[in-house]
Amino acid sequence: MNTHAHYDHCFGNAAFRPATVWGTRGCAAALRATGEAQRAARVAELRAAGDDDAAEQVRRAPLDPPDALVDDVAVLDVGGVEVVLRFLGRGHTGHDLVVEVEDGTVFAGDLVEEGAPPAFDDAFPTEWPATLGRLHALARGAVVPGHGAVVDADFVGAQREELLAALAAVRAGDLHRGPYDAATMRVAAARLR
Incomplete structure (x- = not known):
């Protein structure tokens, strides 16, 4: 399952073939459109950090978009366990x-982030809180975020409130009032333009 088309969530797809890889139609399109640019940026970061072995692994990793595409909902039987995408x-x-x-x-991907502020680089800040509200309604047990420790519905609700506070601060033009550091708030503001 690819929760989204960022390199750290989908560059390993080829290692699981011939298994089917699931993702949204938009995920497959985004990986095709941005995969090479993501690869180049990550390789440069790793080389700058002196990790040439990891850089070479990323450089050689095949870009392999999901082939089973979800537009809304898909229900799977995985060894007798119902899994809903x-x-x-x-x-x-x-x-x-x-x-x-x-x-x-619930595996939430980077819709939920624990341990660091949400990443807004490709985000839709005005829509994210409503999406988290829908996720919150589903959360009956553990919520596995894209990064960080496993959380629960209360955490999802609190992160939704933080996103609403960030959005209010951006709309008011007062980024210092937001719940995140200045750099994160600037990226959120840029995504509204």
Whole structure:
């Protein structure tokens, strides 16, 4: 499952073939459109950090977009366990996929981030809080964020409130009033223009 088309969530797809790779239609399109640029940026970062081995692995990783595409909802039987794939709306990207397991566990990708502020680089800040509201309604058990420790519905609700506060600060032109550091708030503001 690709929750979205950022390199750290989809550059390993080829390692799982011939298995089917699921993602939203937008995820597949975004990986085709931005994959090479993401690769070049990551390789440059790794080389600058002196990690030539990792840089070479990323440089050689095949870009392999998802081939089973979800527009809204898909229900899978995975070894007798029902798994529901859902596009709940735009947030961290325009194509975030949420994976809900019948025990109530939800894999949220980067719609939810624990341990760091949400990344706004490809985000839709005005829509993200509503998408988190829909995710919050699904969260009956553990919520596995794209980064950080496993959280719960209360965390999702709190992050939604933080996003609303960030949006209010950006709209008021007072980025210092926002809940995140100045750099994060500037990126959020840039995404509104």
